[in-house]
Amino acid sequence: MLTRKFVLEEDFEQGFQGWKPLFVNSFDPGTGYVAAHDALEHAHGDSGTLEEEMMALGRFWWLRLESGYADYWSTLHYPKAISLGSTVLSTINEVYNDAGAGPDGCLLQPRKHRSALLDPGEETVLEGAMEHFVSKFAVENAGPGEESDGTGAVTDASNLLAIKAWIRAGYRDGRRRFPDNYGAAFELFHPIATGAEKLRKRAELGDELVISASLTDHRVVLTHRPMEGRPYRFDA
Template sequence: MITRKFICKEHPEGGFNGWRPSWMPHFDPMPGLGVAHDTLEHLVSDDGTVEAEFKAFGAIVWLRDGASWFGRNGTDSDVAVHMSGDIREQAEYLNSECRRLRAAPRTQRLSDDCAEEAIERCIQKGFKEILDECSESTARLLNRNDVRSYMRIGYRRTQRRFAAAGPHNMAWVFDQIVEQADRKLKGAELDDELIVRVDATLHRVYVDTCYPE
């Protein structure tokens, strides 16, 4: 059973309320899509660093792209189109932290050629967006081999984690979390807590709201 707690907070820039993961208090509060991503595509041990986020991007390739989620929920089925901006944002975070991406462990090519190609497209489109919208010096904060390795690590980690369910069942769970978290957000007040429980084996989702005393 996966259990995660989120807290209703106001987004510091957007001004809207969202759910902030309790274990990563420096993260921005987000609607249901962010809740599902943080619950299923991050591990609770993730430290919220850029390196951890690139691993989560690999999880996205296994879970959502593996289930053709983007084609069903967006205007473009290519995961790279949706993730290029996320990769640019991570480069901007590194720039704000005045550091480069930490070196990743060496990894081997994924056995799934489609997944490996998807990761490569994400990297190519992400770097192009960095060069188009930021600068060459910002792009140099990322090493393509390290980004690729972190994404492979996240892909394999998520593949092992949800091996019994598979990406299509987990994409259904993902959508259930999005729907229920958004529904709870409509009636939530600041500091209300959202408890998300997922039984990946039975593909069941439980979302409850708690009110601070």
């Protein structure tokens, strides 16, 4: 049984209240949808490194893109390569800009173990995702008239190799964690996301949310622990 705890905190930059995971101090408060991502697609021991984020995107690829869940959730039906590449872009942009890390903070450590290639079709998706990321990153981050601003290091071949290696590792871990990705997406991720979001809108600052999920039979229980009053549980 997977158990993840969150607390409702104020995100002053975004101007809303969201679920902040208690198992990763560096994560910002988020919506119920983000809480589901943090609970299922991140590892419990994650500390917020960019390498861990790429592994989480590998699990996202397997759990939500390959299952078709992303198309169910959104009216915009993008190819998997574009969806994955856009998510890589937004993740690295957040580090590059919002966290103020610049190019140096976006250079990933290579994996210690050799990253074997995925199946040809999966590698095609991954290569397409990298092409989309590269085509957008410099355009979004280079200042006017700047020819050498450091963004090239982020999209350098060696960094792209590291990004792909970490995504592959997450993808393989996602397949082990969620062998039935369709069932896990619709019977785990979806009820967690929608249930946590409904609760976010009526909970008070300081309230806790406990997500309990069985990865084998896809049973989900959400527990609301208010600052005042008794906790209550409900099946999502």
